[in-house]
Amino acid sequence: MTPETTDTQPRHFLDVDDLSEAELFAVLDRADEYKRAVEAGEDHADLSGQTLGMLFQKASTRTRVSFETGMTQLGGHAIFLGEDDIQLGRGEPLKDTSRALSRYVDAVMARVFKHENVEVLAEYSSVPIVNGLTDDAHPCQTLADLLTIREHEGGFDDVSGSEATGGSSNDAFDGVSAVWIGDGNNVAQSFALGCALTDIDLTVATPEGYGIDDEVVERARDLGGDPTITTDPVEAVTDADIIYTDVWISMGQEDERDVRMNDFDGFQVGSDLLEHAPDASVMHCLPAHRGEEITDEVIESDRSIVFDQAENRLHAQKALLSWLLE
Numbered sequence: 001m002t003p004e005t006t007d008t009q010p011r012h013f014l015d016v017d018d019l020s021e022a023e024l025f026a027v028l029d030r031a032d033e034y035k036r037a038v039e040a041g042e043d044h045a046d047l048s049g050q051t052l053g054m055l056f057q058k059a060s061t062r063t064r065v066s067f068e069t070g071m072t073q074l075g076g077h078a079i080f081l082g083e084d085d086i087q088l089g090r091g092e093p094l095k096d097t098s099r100a101l102s103r104y105v106d107a108v109m110a111r112v113f114k115h116e117n118v119e120v121l122a123e124y125s126s127v128p129i130v131n132g133l134t135d136d137a138h139p140c141q142t143l144a145d146l147l148t149i150r151e152h153e154g155g156f157d158d159v160s161g162s163e164a165t166g167g168s169s170n171d172a173f174d175g176v177s178a179v180w181i182g183d184g185n186n187v188a189q190s191f192a193l194g195c196a197l198t199d200i201d202l203t204v205a206t207p208e209g210y211g212i213d214d215e216v217v218e219r220a221r222d223l224g225g226d227p228t229i230t231t232d233p234v235e236a237v238t239d240a241d242i243i244y245t246d247v248w249i250s251m252g253q254e255d256e257r258d259v260r261m262n263d264f265d266g267f268q269v270g271s272d273l274l275e276h277a278p279d280a281s282v283m284h285c286l287p288a289h290r291g292e293e294i295t296d297e298v299i300e301s302d303r304s305i306v307f308d309q310a311e312n313r314l315h316a317q318k319a320l321l322s323w324l325l326e
Contacts, residue, residue: 001026031319045075053105066313098124142194143316178242184212196225203228205236244283270295
């Protein structure tokens with residue numbers, strides 16, 4: 001399945017639900033193919049001669065390295081554009097930056113603060129805009145998360161039951177239950193939408209006042225999901241297949257540290273919590289604040305699939321880019 005475009009408007013990827021169920025599975029299938037190609041040492045230069053502009057307002061390890069390496073493996077080229085390296089840091093309007101970049105590159109990945117910034121980039125761009133992270137959403141992380149869950153929960157040889165191949169759309173994730181523990185942040189919000197698209201049974205356990213946005217819950221329900229919302233982490237994880245957490249204090253929230261550390265007491269993913277989910281795998285999008293939202297013991301344990309997630313950013317993003325640009 002290929003993305004639908006018009007002569008004037010490319011497909012953008014600003015959040016997970018910009019993809020239909022069938023499109024999501026098509027991207028996951030392609031990611032699996034690329035991962036197998038890397039493992040076999042096979043060439044897959046599907047974007048030969050194409051260039052990705054990478055616009056960064058926020059610091060990054062995995063986003064920058066995975067996108068840059070991905071474009072190299074696809075036979076293309078990536079250009080790092082820090083805010084202070086281009087005119088954006090000197091007051092150029094985003095709409096001007098977007099229109100100018102569109103004349104030079106084949107796609108733009110933007111890692112910014114305000115979600116409205118990627119919306120402006122998309123409005124004025126004639127090439128695909130990919131959301132590398134905003135304060136509201138982290139859809140590329142969700143693609144890697146779903147890839148990882150599909151690997152570890154069985155049925156990754158293909159998605160023979162998906163709409164992409166003509167069957168029931170969510171067979172690959174049938175019966176999978178996932179729990180988000182901690183802050184209902186941008187990663188949680190995109191993950192909720194991804195679970196809705198793939199029919200993963202999701203429970204979100206956060207302290208009072210830290211849940212995912214009501215608007216995101218409604219979007220998940222419109223997609224056919226029905227996330228359970230709770231403030232009880234023990235009840236949430238009981239018999240779960242996947243337990244997922246992220247930092248309690250994200251970039252830009254450092255002045256809230258003391259309040260948040262107090263509010264999140266009891267939400268740490270440690271050995272005590274995992275006793276209630278003896279078969280669960282543990283996920284974290286990284287970077288982790290070990291000893292806060294997750295213990296060192298858990299992240300280093302056999303139950304951790306954290307670094308599979310990190311690797312899968314590479315394969316999922318390659319699949320997304322080649323799908324958008326074909």
